[in-house]
Amino acid sequence: MKLLAQVRRVGRGRRERTDWWTLLLAIFVLAGLPVQLIIGLTTQRIPASPSAVPVALAVGAVVLFAAMVLAVAMTLGPVRASPAEYTWVLGGPVNRRSELAPRWIRTLIGTSLLGAAVGAIAAMLSRTELAGLGVIVVIGAGLGAALAAAATGLQGCSARVRRSVQAGAAAAGFGWVGVAAVLTRIGVTLPLPWWAAVAGAPLACLLAVLTTVWGWRTIDTLDRIALTAGNALFTATGSAVLFMDPALLGDVLAQRRFSQLRIRRSRSLPAGRTRALLAAEWVRAARNRRAGAVFLVALLVPYVAALVVPARWLPGVVLLCAVPAVSPFGAGLRRVCQSAALRRMLGGTDAALRLIHLAAPAVAALSLTLAAAPAVPAGRWAALALTPIGVLSNLWLRATARPLEFDSLVADLGFGPVPVRLTWFVIRGIAPLAIVLTLQLAV
Amino acid sequence: MGGHGQPLLQVSGLRRRFGEHEVLHGLTFDVRAGQAVAVVGPNGSGKSTLLQCVMGIQPPDSGSVTLRGAPLVESDPAVRAELAAVDDSVDFFPDLSVAEHLGLLAAVHDVPDADAVVRALLEEVGLTEQRNQLPGTLSSGQRRRLALASAFVRPRSLLLLDEPEQRLDGQGVDWLIGRLLDEKAAGGAVLFASHHAGLIDAVADARCEPGRQSG
Ligand SMILES: Nc1ncnc2c1ncn2[C@@H]1O[C@H](COP(=O)(O)OP(=O)(O)OP(=O)(O)O)[C@@H](O)[C@H]1O
Numbered sequence: 001m002k003l004l005a006q007v008r009r010v011g012r013g014r015r016e017r018t019d020w021w022t023l024l025l026a027i028f029v030l031a032g033l034p035v036q037l038i039i040g041l042t043t044q045r046i047p048a049s050p051s052a053v054p055v056a057l058a059v060g061a062v063v064l065f066a067a068m069v070l071a072v073a074m075t076l077g078p079v080r081a082s083p084a085e086y087t088w089v090l091g092g093p094v095n096r097r098s099e100l101a102p103r104w105i106r107t108l109i110g111t112s113l114l115g116a117a118v119g120a121i122a123a124m125l126s127r128t129e130l131a132g133l134g135v136i137v138v139i140g141a142g143l144g145a146a147l148a149a150a151a152t153g154l155q156g157c158s159a160r161v162r163r164s165v166q167a168g169a170a171a172a173g174f175g176w177v178g179v180a181a182v183l184t185r186i187g188v189t190l191p192l193p194w195w196a197a198v199a200g201a202p203l204a205c206l207l208a209v210l211t212t213v214w215g216w217r218t219i220d221t222l223d224r225i226a227l228t229a230g231n232a233l234f235t236a237t238g239s240a241v242l243f244m245d246p247a248l249l250g251d252v253l254a255q256r257r258f259s260q261l262r263i264r265r266s267r268s269l270p271a272g273r274t275r276a277l278l279a280a281e282w283v284r285a286a287r288n289r290r291a292g293a294v295f296l297v298a299l300l301v302p303y304v305a306a307l308v309v310p311a312r313w314l315p316g317v318v319l320l321c322a323v324p325a326v327s328p329f330g331a332g333l334r335r336v337c338q339s340a341a342l343r344r345m346l347g348g349t350d351a352a353l354r355l356i357h358l359a360a361p362a363v364a365a366l367s368l369t370l371a372a373a374p375a376v377p378a379g380r381w382a383a384l385a386l387t388p389i390g391v392l393s394n395l396w397l398r399a400t401a402r403p404l405e406f407d408s409l410v411a412d413l414g415f416g417p418v419p420v421r422l423t424w425f426v427i428r429g430i431a432p433l434a435i436v437l438t439l440q441l442a443v
Numbered sequence: 444m445g446g447h448g449q450p451l452l453q454v455s456g457l458r459r460r461f462g463e464h465e466v467l468h469g470l471t472f473d474v475r476a477g478q479a480v481a482v483v484g485p486n487g488s489g490k491s492t493l494l495q496c497v498m499g500i501q502p503p504d505s506g507s508v509t510l511r512g513a514p515l516v517e518s519d520p521a522v523r524a525e526l527a528a529v530d531d532s533v534d535f536f537p538d539l540s541v542a543e544h545l546g547l548l549a550a551v552h553d554v555p556d557a558d559a560v561v562r563a564l565l566e567e568v569g570l571t572e573q574r575n576q577l578p579g580t581l582s583s584g585q586r587r588r589l590a591l592a593s594a595f596v597r598p599r600s601l602l603l604l605d606e607p608e609q610r611l612d613g614q615g616v617d618w619l620i621g622r623l624l625d626e627k628a629a630g631g632a633v634l635f636a637s638h639h640a641g642l643i644d645a646v647a648d649a650r651c652e653p654g655r656q657s658g
């Protein structure tokens with residue numbers, strides 16, 4: 001209460017209507033979630049599996065995850081230099097490797113530690129005994145370093161090679177998970193050969209060494225384009241994580257997409273206000289191939305999760321997958337909400353324009369929920385039905401948020417200044433998700 | 444046409460200040476159908492501020508703006524149907540092509556035979572070759588042409604233009620003069636800010652100087 005009073009006092013300078021009750025509720029819910037998650041995971045029993053198939057599933061998931069990390073690392077760099085750094089440091093007659101190497105080595109150490117940590121967490125969650133844990137940690141560390149180093153090696157390759165490696169890695173991950181999932185579903189059990197686990201660790205280490213040599217050789221040859229290409233995306237990723245607003249990253253990704261998009265023939269739109277606006281939304285969605293791919297991947301996740309996650313959590317999984325899957329279909333809504341000039345040009349009331357542009361994301365959210373329903377046991381469908389509500393209110397609140405102002409409305413909660421408006425901005429988008437997720441667990 | 448009866452747009456006693464600095468000192472004028480009024484004055488004299496007050500984007504501190512006798516409220520669909528504005532804030536969907544933008548605007552404003560209208564307009568503003576490009580890939584002059592085209596593709600009774608000649612080449616300005624004269628001849632009203640003497644002399648029936656201190 002004392003804290004609250006402090007917050008109030010600082011906020012009083014501005015006559016701003018801030019909804020403290022919603023804020024408190026949201027904080028309460030947000031704090032409750034991790035606790036729920038930990039309770040859920042620790043009380044859940046995982047049966048001891050003598051079969052190789054669940055292991056194959058886990059390996060498939062690792063491959064998929066690795067493919068994703070590789071793709072992200074490759075779009076970001078991973079070796080980057082700001083334009084200024086390039087001009088002033090690397091543009092001169094210095095040894096490029098000696099400038100870039102220290103940071104690169106730190107990155108490798110960081111990623112291998114990260115890999116080890118991920119491995120340790122996974123091993124502990126699946127109750128592996130101590131020897132197994134060691135092996136998995138070593139594998140994690142090896143793969144972590146190997147991924148970063150391989151991404152560096154690929155940074156020096158042509159765009160075509162990079163694209164095909166990305167596609168290949170993704171296909172391998174999906175294929176593997178698919179096969180393992182099918183085997184699990186039909187109940188095939190294969191005995192796990194005893195050497196499989198033992199061979200994993202040396203293999204991962206060998207991979208790490210080979211890719212590190214490759215990466216080390218590549219650093220010298222990276223040119224300006226390779227070193228600076230990921231900068232915009234890197235900055236955007238940083239702010240997206242900081243403000244917990246994926247739309248910030250989405251904007252930069254969209255920019256990249258528009259610069260590559262080639263339209264062969266403009267579509268002609270049907271007469272009539274609503275029909276024309278909806279048709280334009282359709283054109284927009286059809287033009288966004290990536291949105292379709294993300295949607296399909298998001299749809300796959302609940303089916304795979306159904307094999308390992310308790311039924312109680314499945315609607316929540318669908319909800320979390322639906323957020324990135326539906327977000328691209330909200331591009332029109334976001335634009336219309338952000339641009340007063342566009343609304344003036346299109347005419348009609350603001351509310352009508354927003355509602356019309358809510359149709360596409362609503363259809364996407366509903367179809368994802370329906371398509372994911374077979375993965376969820378019928379007893380949990382009531383919880384599943386909340387998914388579109390959560391996703392759409394999240395989308396709506398993020399789209400209609402006024403642009404962030406960095407101003408003096410700051411609350412001191414004892415551990416340093418907290419920008420109230422920024423906090424509110426972040427919570428605004430997450431609160432509906434957290435509330436619906438809690439409801440889904442409670443239903 | 445026009446000139447008699449009630450003016451289309453009436454501005455009276457319009458004041459706007461930013462802190463201590465008063466930009467509009469009680470401005471009064473009106474624009475009738477078939478008439479073009481030029482807003483003139485040096486940089487920073489308040490031309491854009493005036494236009495934004497008329498568009499309803501900026502609230503005046505005092506004074507009134509009325510359209511056909513009723514207070515002008517920007518969010519009113521009836522007002523949006525009559526006003527077509529081109530200023531620096533024009534915005535497009537980043538993922539619709541040039542032709543699709545014009546087609547969409549024509550369709551939402553119920554323009555009959557939209558495809559033909561769009562085709563003719565694209566030819567007129569010289570964007571036929573760029574019709575399949577996204578707005579983000581246009582040159583700045585081409586983007587200005589698209590912005591102007593998006594005002595001309597739809598029905599309107601009042602055109603509000605903030606330095607419409609900006610970034611246009613000589614030929615483009617000649618085209619714009621012709622277009623605005625046609626607009627007047629067809630009974631449309633135009634309120635435009637400009638620094639282009641040729642454009643002002645050719646089109647304007649009256650001038651309005653927001654920088655001048657007046658009663
Ligand atoms: N938001 C604002 N806050 C403070 N001052 C402002 C603001 N907007 C405009 N001004 C000031 O009001 C004055 C008029 O600006 P305005 O943009 O209307 O000028 P203008 O006549 O359109 O100039 P130009 O010919 O350069 O386009 C300027 O002195 C400007 O600095």
Ligand SMILES: [Mg+2]
Nearest residue numbers: 490491492605
């Ligand atoms: Mg101006």
